[in-house]
Amino acid sequence: MVYKIKLVKAKKLGYCKGVEKAIKEAEVTLDSEKENKVYLWNDLTHNVRAKEMLQDRGLLKYNQEAEKGSLLLGPAHGLPKQVKNHLINQGLSVKELTCPIVVRLLESCLQLINQGYFLLILGDKEHSEIKYVTSYLPEGKYQVFLNPAEVKKLPARIALVEQTTQSLVDVQKALGHISLMSDVKELLYRNTLCQEMVERQKEGLELAEKVDAVIVLGDKKSANTRRLFELVSSVNFRVFLVSHFQELDGLPLHTFSSIALLSGASTPMEVIKEVEDYLNAYT
Secondary structure, rough: OOOOEEEOOOOOOOOHHHHHHHHHHHHHHHOOOOOEEEEOOOOOOOHHHHHHHHHHOOEEEEEOOOOOOOOEEEOOOOOOHHHHHHHHOOOOOEEEOOOHHHHHHHHHHHHHHHHOOOOEEEEOOOOOOHHHHHHOOOOOOOOEEEEEHHOOOOEEEEEEEEEOOOOHHHHHHHHHHHHHOOOEEEEEEOOOOOOHHHHHHHHHHHHOOOOEEEEOOOOOOOOOHHHHHHHHHOOOOEEEEEEHHHHHHOOOHHHOOOOEEEOOOOOOOHHHHHHHHHHHHOO
C-alpha cells in the first residue's frame, strides 16, 4: 500500500502585494540599469532566497565604497530618514520601494501626533518597519511597545496604532490594558494592520484545526512568518517553520495523514513549489 499525505494549501501563498511590488520594481530597475551598479540597503525583504534571486540579477549589497552617482534601492520595510540623508550626502541616488501599507502607517502616525495625541505603537522597536516609521516622528510624542505591561503612566489623550504585521489578538490585549489605565481619558484606535496579513492569519488558524500538522514556509528572520507560526501553534502543536524543502528530511512526515501548507509574505513561489513537490512525492 502506497502511503500518501493529504496536502491542504492555503489560498494565500507567496509574496504579499507589498513585497511583490517591491521585487518587481527592483527587477525592472536592474533590467534598465544593466550598465550601472545598483545597490540595496540591507535586505529588500526578510527572505534569503528572495535576496539571492535578486543578487543573481546583479543587485549589490551596499557598502561604504559604493560609487558616487550609483543607484540605491530602499527595502520594502522602509528606509530610515537618517540613513536616507546619509546616502544622499554620500552622492547616491536613492529609490524607495517602501510597501504602501507601511507608508500609510507612517502617515497615520504623523496625523495623530499633529492632532495632539500621544502615540502608542504596538510593535518591535528593533524591526526595520518600526525603525523607518519612528525615524520620521518627533521625540517624546510616542512609545513603541510589545508587552502592554511596558506601558506605564500616560497623558490623557492616547492613540494606538500597530506594526502592520501584528496580530489582532495582541491588539485586543493592548487595547484592554490601556483602556483600564486611570490616567487615560481618551483612547483612539487606528487600525494600521495589513489586511492581507490578517486574512493569512485567520486562514492559517482555520486550517490548523483541520489537519494533523502544519508547515509554515518562510525565513526565520521574517516577523510576519514567525507571528503566523506562533498563532497557528496555539491551536495545533505539530507546527513546523521551514525555510526550504531540504529541512523536511528531518520531520516525522510518516506520522501525519494531512498537512496544511502556509507561507510568510516574503516567501518566493519557487520555494513553495519545491516543498509542494517534495510532499506530493513523499511515500
